[in-house]
Amino acid sequence: MILPKQFTLIAIAFVVLACSGCSYQKVQAWERGNLANPVMLRDSNASQAILEQHTYSAKESTAGGYSTGAGGCGCN
Amino acid sequence: MVATKKNTTKKTIAKSDALKALMGAALALPGISVAAEQGYRSEDIEIGVHHAEYTESGDRMTVKADQLSITGPIGQNFEGNFSATRDITSGASPVVNFLDGKGKPHQFLETGASIKDQRDIYEGTLTHYGDSSLSSIKLGTSEEDDYTSDYFSLSHRIDFNRKLSSLTFGYGHSDDDVWNSYNPSVLLEEPSIFKTRKKDEFNISFGQVINKNTTLQLALTYVDSSGFLSDPYKKTFVVDEAIFDFRKLNVDISGIFRFLVDSGVIRYLNNSGITKILNESPLISIPFLSENVLGVTKDDRPEKREQWISLLRLSHYFKSTNSALHTDYRYSDDSWGAYSHTLEFKWNIGLGLGWQISPGVRFYSQHSAFFYDTFFETIPDHGYVSSDYRLAGFGAFSKKLEISKEFGRDFTVYLHYEEYERKYDYEQGGQTNGDPLDDFEFTAFSVSFDVRF
Numbered sequence: 001m002i003l004p005k006q007f008t009l010i011a012i013a014f015v016v017l018a019c020s021g022c023s024y025q026k027v028q029a030w031e032r033g034n035l036a037n038p039v040m041l042r043d044s045n046a047s048q049a050i051l052e053q054h055t056y057s058a059k060e061s062t063a064g065g066y067s068t069g070a071g072g073c074g075c076n
Numbered sequence: 077m078v079a080t081k082k083n084t085t086k087k088t089i090a091k092s093d094a095l096k097a098l099m100g101a102a103l104a105l106p107g108i109s110v111a112a113e114q115g116y117r118s119e120d121i122e123i124g125v126h127h128a129e130y131t132e133s134g135d136r137m138t139v140k141a142d143q144l145s146i147t148g149p150i151g152q153n154f155e156g157n158f159s160a161t162r163d164i165t166s167g168a169s170p171v172v173n174f175l176d177g178k179g180k181p182h183q184f185l186e187t188g189a190s191i192k193d194q195r196d197i198y199e200g201t202l203t204h205y206g207d208s209s210l211s212s213i214k215l216g217t218s219e220e221d222d223y224t225s226d227y228f229s230l231s232h233r234i235d236f237n238r239k240l241s242s243l244t245f246g247y248g249h250s251d252d253d254v255w256n257s258y259n260p261s262v263l264l265e266e267p268s269i270f271k272t273r274k275k276d277e278f279n280i281s282f283g284q285v286i287n288k289n290t291t292l293q294l295a296l297t298y299v300d301s302s303g304f305l306s307d308p309y310k311k312t313f314v315v316d317e318a319i320f321d322f323r324k325l326n327v328d329i330s331g332i333f334r335f336l337v338d339s340g341v342i343r344y345l346n347n348s349g350i351t352k353i354l355n356e357s358p359l360i361s362i363p364f365l366s367e368n369v370l371g372v373t374k375d376d377r378p379e380k381r382e383q384w385i386s387l388l389r390l391s392h393y394f395k396s397t398n399s400a401l402h403t404d405y406r407y408s409d410d411s412w413g414a415y416s417h418t419l420e421f422k423w424n425i426g427l428g429l430g431w432q433i434s435p436g437v438r439f440y441s442q443h444s445a446f447f448y449d450t451f452f453e454t455i456p457d458h459g460y461v462s463s464d465y466r467l468a469g470f471g472a473f474s475k476k477l478e479i480s481k482e483f484g485r486d487f488t489v490y491l492h493y494e495e496y497e498r499k500y501d502y503e504q505g506g507q508t509n510g511d512p513l514d515d516f517e518f519t520a521f522s523v524s525f526d527v528r529f
Contacts, residue, residue, distance in 0.1 A: 007430075008357070011109075026238075026240070027240060027285050027287060027288050031288040032285075032288065034288055034289050034393040034395060035285060035288065035291065037291070037393060037398070037400065037426065038424075038426065038432070039393070039398065039399055039400040039424035039425065039426045039432065040291070040391055040393055040400045040424075041424075042389070042422060042424075042446030044432070044480060044490075045478075045480070045490045045492070045524055045526075046124075046145075047124055047126040047143055047145060047159075047524055048126070048128075048478070048490060048492050048522055048524060050083065051126070051128055051141065051143075051522065052520075053521060054370075054518045055130065056440070058465060059416055059466060059472075059496075059498070059518075060416070060440060060442060060472070061410075061414040061416065061442055061445065061466055061467055062385070062406075062408040062410075062414070062416040062418070062440075062442065063384070064277065064297055064299055064383070064385055065279075065295065065297045065385035065387045065408060065424065066295075066406075067246075067408050073195060073218060073220065073223060073225065074193070074220050074222050075165075075333065
């Protein structure tokens with residue numbers, strides 16, 4: 001398995017970000033009101049989000065990256 | 077006493093909502109089901125009904141899909157979800173590109189009612205909610221007239237750093253069977269095949285609350301697919317394989333074949349058994365005639381594909397407009413050379429009184445696979461050929477609009493509309509193999525109802 005160069009760079013960025021998680025600005029519990037606003041939930045309708053990704057995967061070469069576990073299809 | 081109980085319930089609901097949104101926003105990660113992504117176990121039973129319609133331009137495909145989903149708490153820490161989906165596809169799909177006398181490719185579509193397929197999907201998900209973790213297992217099966225897929229996935233999320241950070245590990249596996257179902261209208265009906273393919277998928281995802289208005293998510297996914305990855309219905313035109321260079325005739329062969337299908341000649345040959353008799357003869361079987369007389373060869377792809385996908389998601393809240401901008405960037409590379417970029421913006425605007433409106437745009441650009449071309453002069457040294465429009469170089473632009481309305485706490489309606497336009501010219505970073513003949517558009521519309529008890 002040979003990793004593409006771009007993917008390797010992103011993987012390095014991933015590790016750096018994950019390791020530096022504790023150094024981000026501390027957000028206290030009482031400061032999380034905006035994060036808890038319903039508009040911060042990207043996809044409030046789960047069925048729609050899944051259907052959209054299925055449609056794209058049937059019409060484009062790239063599929064996945066957002067969640068695991070979808071089955072294949074004989075889509076034309 | 078009653079009043080006290082009501083107040084406690086209200087507080088619980090408020091807390092649940094806040095946590096649900098927070099967890100959903102900050103930790104909506106790949107590797108777990110979308111239902112569980114919403115982060116906090118609800119004490120309600122939720123039933124969702126979903127209907128979607130999809131229509132392609134140029135008399136191509138239409139799809140109608142219906143889904144019923146039920147989610148509910150199990151015991152103290154578990155949640156179960158079951159969904160059943162049926163989609164029905166009909167219409168036309170590109171099969172092969174023939175050349176005219178000027179060497180220009182023309183797309184041959186299986187049209188009319190030649191494609192009709194029903195897909196039934198059943199999925200069950202069990203999720204465990206820990207103090208600082210979320211684990212889930214999903215089992216699913218999908219069945220079509222010419223395809224079955226059995227799959228499962230596992231995921232485990234760990235929250236840390238006072239729940240400002242999270243790591244999710246996910247694994248998915250699917251075992252698929254694929255074959256070509258008999259259709260009397262299909263040109264060049266071939267002997268049945270029965271093949272298998274499988275897919276293993278691994279991902280890891282990191283979520284971080286950046287500040288009181290911003291969250292970040294970075295995910296890496298590796299997908300290993302193997303087995304029969306070709307399309308049993310798609311063909312490729314290879315000039316050298318034909319006994320005669322049809323360009324010299326200066327005729328539109330795709331038009332002739334279109335006439336043969338539309339006039340019922342092909343249906344007669346298939347239904348009368350003549351095609352079958354031909355296929356039982358090794359020398360004049362349909363695949364033999366197709367390849368050696370017409371130059372029409374089977375879609376033939378490598379039996380292994382590795383994909384590496386990275387995803388960056390940034391969400392930012394704007395207090396002045398009570399809205400949030402969600403930005404996604406996905407980069408994918410694979411061993412077929414079909415790398416792609418996807419950039420998407422979704423703007424969720426809270427309008428009050430339970431209304432939310434979400435305009436969005438999506439841009440996708442794809443490099444062609446190394447074995448793709450609209451047609452081939454000769455079979456390449458590596459031996460693989462495909463003219464499947466999905467492996468071409470192209471770009472696509474989508475405009476979307478979602479509207480939702482909550483009626484109290486028990487009932488929510490969602491509407492979704494999308495216009496998608498695929499164009500060869502939209503590919504970024506230099507055009508690769510492809511052709512405007514594969515350009516198309518689709519519109520998608522859906523409506524959903526969620527009821528909570």
